[in-house]
Structure formats: C-alpha cells, structure tokens
Amino acid sequence: MKEELLKRWVKGPDGVEFEVEPLRDYYCEAPPTVMPAAYIKIVEDMFNWARAESIWILGFGTGCGAIEMRPLMTPRFDAYRYGVQWRPTPRQANLFIISGYLSTKTLKRAIRSYEQMQNPKYVIGLGSCTINGGMYWDSYNTIKRLDDYLPVDLYIAGCMPRPEALLAGFQDMKKLIRAGKGEGANKYAENFDWYKANQKKVIHDWDMPDYNW
Amino acid sequence: MTLRDLHTRLTALFPLGELTEQRPNLGFVTVPADYLRPTLLHLRDREGFTHLVLLTAVDWLEDGQFQLTYLLSNRAIPCDIGLRVMLPREGASMESIHELWPTAATYQRELREMFGIAFPGSPRVEEEFILEGWIDLPPYRRDFDTKKFSEENFNHRPGRETTDPAAHMKKQLYPGGL
Numbered sequence: 514m515k516e517e518l519l520k521r522w523v524k525g526p527d528g529v530e531f532e533v534e535p536l537r538d539y540y541c542e543a544p545p546t547v548m549p550a551a552y553i554k555i556v557e558d559m560f561n562w563a564r565a566e567s568i569w570i571l572g573f574g575t576g577c578g579a580i581e582m583r584p585l586m587t588p589r590f591d592a593y594r595y596g597v598q599w600r601p602t603p604r605q606a607n608l609f610i611i612s613g614y615l616s617t618k619t620l621k622r623a624i625r626s627y628e629q630m631q632n633p634k635y636v637i638g639l640g641s642c643t644i645n646g647g648m649y650w651d652s653y654n655t656i657k658r659l660d661d662y663l664p665v666d667l668y669i670a671g672c673m674p675r676p677e678a679l680l681a682g683f684q685d686m687k688k689l690i691r692a693g694k695g696e697g698a699n700k701y702a703e704n705f706d707w708y709k710a711n712q713k714k715v716i717h718d719w720d721m722p723d724y725n726w
Numbered sequence: 727m728t729l730r731d732l733h734t735r736l737t738a739l740f741p742l743g744e745l746t747e748q749r750p751n752l753g754f755v756t757v758p759a760d761y762l763r764p765t766l767l768h769l770r771d772r773e774g775f776t777h778l779v780l781l782t783a784v785d786w787l788e789d790g791q792f793q794l795t796y797l798l799s800n801r802a803i804p805c806d807i808g809l810r811v812m813l814p815r816e817g818a819s820m821e822s823i824h825e826l827w828p829t830a831a832t833y834q835r836e837l838r839e840m841f842g843i844a845f846p847g848s849p850r851v852e853e854e855f856i857l858e859g860w861i862d863l864p865p866y867r868r869d870f871d872t873k874k875f876s877e878e879n880f881n882h883r884p885g886r887e888t889t890d891p892a893a894h895m896k897k898q899l900y901p902g903g904l
Contacts, residue, residue, distance in 0.1 A: 618858045645883040651873040653865050654857065657880045715879060718859030 514720045540722045545702040548632050550693075557693065564607070564633055565690040568683060571606035572599040573626055576613020578639045578673050585676040592676075597683055603629035608686070611663070613673065614642035614655045617715050620662060624712055627663055628725050632698045635690070637682060638668045647672055661711045664697035729753040729805065732773065740765050743810075754795070754808040759820065762811055766796065766826055774800045775807060778826075781833035783841050787868040790815045792843060796823075813843070822848035840866040 520534040551557040574582065585592045586599050600606040603626045615623060627636065638659045641647035646657035659665055666689060669682040689695050701708060705724075713719050733745040733755065742765070743756030757765050769775040775798035784793040796809040813820060822845040824831040834845040839855045842864035854860075863870040896904075 618856075621858070645886050646876075646880070650886070651876050653862075653870075653872040653875045655880075657876070658883050661881050711881075716859065717861050 514718075518720055536722050540725045542722065542724070544705055544724050545628075545698070547699045547702045558691075561691050561693055561695075564695070565687040566596050568595075568597045568608050568635075568686065569600045569606045570597065570608045570610055571603055571626060571630065572601055573609070573623070574612050575615050575619050575623060576611075576640070576642060578610075578612030581639075581673055581676055581679060582610070582612065585679055590676040590680065592680065592683065595680070595683055603627075604631060606630055607633060608635045608637065609663075610637045610639055611643050611659055611665075612639045614640075614647065614649045614652075615659065616654045617656065618654070620656055620712070621716050621721070624662065625721060625725055633695060634698045635666045635686065635695050636663050636697055637686065638665045639679070639682075640674060641670060641672045644668050644670065656715060662708065662715075664700040664708075666695055666697045729807070732805075732807070735773075736765065736768070739768065751803070751805045752808075753806075754810055756810045756812065759811050759813060762796070762809065763821060763823065763826075765809060766798070766823060769798055769807065770826065774802055775805075777801060778829060779806065781823075781830055781837070783837050783843060783866075785815075785841065785866065785868045787815075792818050792841065794820060794837075794843075817844075818842065819844040819846065822846065822851075824848050840864055842867065 518535050520532065522530050523533050524530050551560055570582075574580075582599070584590050592598075607630060609623070609627055609630060611623065627634070636659075638644060642649055642655070643659040643665070646652075646655065649655040650657060656662060667682060667686050669678055671678055674682075686695075709723060729745060729747055729750070733742070733753070736742055736755070740761045741758060742761075746754045748754065777799040779797040779799050780795075781797075782795050784795070786793060792813045792815055794811040794813065796811070797806060798809070799806045811820065818841070820843060822830070822834055824834065824847075831849045831851070834848045835851050835853065835855045837843045838845060838848075838851050839857060839860070845851050857865070862875060865872065865875075
C-alpha cells in the first residue's frame with residue numbers, strides 16, 4: 514500500500530497532533546444499497562423517460578475505442594442531437610462506456626469511477642475486447658469478461674464499432690431504460706460481494722476502500 | 727566519416743567485436759560489459775554521438791543470455807551506432823548509465839520491470855513502472871507463458887471459436903475443393 518494511504522499521526526499548523534486514516538476519513542464506508550422503484554408505476558415510467566432522454570456519458574476512454582467517441586461528439590456524427598453528452602467527472606455522468614480493452618491497471622480506475630457515479634447509472638461495453646477479450650484474449654494484463662467486474666447493460670460488438678453503431682447502441686440503451694431494464698446499479702448492490710471478490714482476484718495491489726463515493 | 731573508419735578508430739582503443747553494417751549510416755557492434763561506459767563516453771564526448779536514442783533488451787533464452795542494445799545517434803552527420811552488450815541471464819545485472827544520459831534511468835526502470843535486469847544505483851529503479859502489483863515472472867522474459875497466465879487469472883467466456891485463416895479462406899473460395 515502507498516505511504517500516503519497508511520494510517521498516521523499528523524501535526525497540524527497549530528501544533529495539535531491528530532490521527533489520519535485516509536481510507537476511512539476520505540470515503541464513506543457504507544456499501545451500496547438497492548434503490549427501490551417509485552411508489553407507483555406511472556411515476557417510475559416518467560422517471561425512466563427522463564433518464565432515457567438525458568444520457569450523460571463519463572469522458573473516460575479506456576482503450577482504442579475512445580478514438581471513436583471524438584467524431585461522435587463533434588459535428589460529423591453529433592451525438593448531442595440525441596440528448597447524449599459527455600461530462601468531465603463521474604459525479605455528473607450516468608453512463609460509463611468501457612471503450613475497448615481494459616488492463617487490470619485501468620480496471621482499478623474504472624471501478625473507482627463507476628462507484629463515484631450517482632444512481633441510476635449504466636455501463637456499455639464497447640468492442641469485442643469487453644465481451645471475450647477480443648484480440649487481447651491471451652494478454653497477461655487485460656481482463657476478458659467485463660461483466661465479471663462491472664454490471665454491463667449493453668454490449669456493442671465490433672473491433673472497433675463505428676460511430677454509427679454507437680448511435681444505434683444509444684437508441685437501444687434508451688429503450689432498455691424506458692422499459693425499466695437499466696438496473697445495473699441495483700444488480701451491483703445486490704451482488705456486491707461477488708463483484709468485489711472478482712475485482713480483488715485480478716487487482717493484486719488493492720489500495721482503495723471497498724466502496725468509494 | 728564512414729562507419730568503417732569509426733570502427734577502426736574504436737577498435738584501437740577498446741576490445742570491440744565485428745561491425746554489422748545495417749545501412750551506410752547504421753551499424754551495430756558488440757562491447758564487453760566492462761568496456762561499455764568508456765566506449766559510451768568516448769562516443770559521446772569525442773565522436774559527437776550525443777543522443778541516446780534507445781536502450782532495449784532481447785532475451786536469448788536458448789543461449790542463456792540477455793542482449794542490451796544502446797543506440798546512439800550523431801545528428802550532425804547523421805549516423806547511428808548501436809552498442810550490444812551480452813549479459814548472462816542468471817541474475818542479470820548491468821552498470822547504470824544514468825549519469826551519462828538522465829533518460830537512461832527510465833529505460834533501466836522499464837527493463838528491470840519487464841525483463842528483471844538489475845541496474846544498481848539507477849534512480850527510482852525499484853519502483854513500479856507500468857505494471858501494478860505484478861506477482862509473476864517479468865512478462866517480457868521468453869519463459870513467461872502469457873497465454874497460460876491469462877487463462878489462470880482472467881475468466882474466459884465460453885463460445886469463442888478460432889479458425890485457421892488459410893483453411894477458412896480455402897473453404898470460402900473453393901467450396902468444392904481445389
């Protein structure tokens with residue numbers, strides 16, 4: 514574990530010594546909980562309509578697929594006309610696109626970013642690398658099945674999928690959300706221990722809290 | 727100045743191996759590990775090879791040796807020369823050259839992590855460079871089996887098919903046989 518994450522005594526500017534334990538002090542320790550649906554179906558449907566029409570994507574490119582997002586967000590393919598936009602921080606986003614291969618080192622950052630996103634949140638796996646490893650199926654540092662580590666709502670196959678495929682994927686994602694099937698965050702909360710066990714199996718230097726948000 | 731002239735001048739000073747001329751302005755020569763530093767210093771200060779282009783390694787598993795290649799460039803001529811150093815693979819260790827070129831420290835850190843070659847005294851050489859929490863053999867060593875490691879560590883999704891490209895195209899193009 515890194516030195517700055519260890520529990521230690523710190524002397525403040527006023528001369529008072531106090532104990533700091535970064536993993537407990539800077540994060541909330543409570544595990545995620547299942548978010549129940551609204552009290553009546555028509556309200557939940559209205560929520561789902563609103564969620565489907567405001568897909569905000571976390572601007573986090575993990576692999577070569579991140580290249581496909583640039584023409585998508587600029588005038589050539591212009592995803593903004595569908596109500597889809599990219600946001601700079603996890604707190605403002607509700608869709609996480611894992612764009613291609615994911616090394617175990619990036620997986621750690623992806624988990625952190627996913628957990629920092631607010632409910633309801635969705636994950637799209639882009640490209641064959643997220644499905645079965647793709648061309649990195651025998652690599653020593655990339656994972657082969659994304660759905661072992663994060664709850665994936667939708668896969669877009671291809672190596673790489675073109676921006677048009679992503680646009681079609683957004684439409685499918687909207688249909689899923691409106692049908693009330695975008696339950697990834699609840700699935701993550703329900704099977705939290707299973708996901709954590711899988712994540713810790715491949716990330717050998719685990720140096721973050723079990724759930725950070 | 728040709729590479730031949732340079733090689734003649736160098737062999738008068740250091741016990742170098744034969745010159746391999748890849749191109750008129752790119753050559754490789756083998757140097758004993760003890761003579762690497764004086765040869766590098768001579769090339770840098772007297773011959774104008776001021777730029778360390780790269781420092782890389784090759785794993786000769788069958789011969790039990792690592793080959794380090796120090797590629798130097800003289801921008802004025804222009805001309806490149808690569809110095810090869812052979813090291814025994816067991817407990818491989820090499821003198822650090824970070825005082826000659828500070829960038830060498832980064833290369834040495836990478837080589838330590840990916841090949842397990844030690845460079846005592848090189849700055850931050852013991853720190854992780856690319857890999858985090860690595861638990862196995864250094865991955866660029868040829869006796870490290872990347873497929874086996876991947877199968878043991880990462881879950882596999884069943885249903886993946888692999889076809890031989892030649893046989894597949896033959897079947898596609900000539901369904902009735904040749």
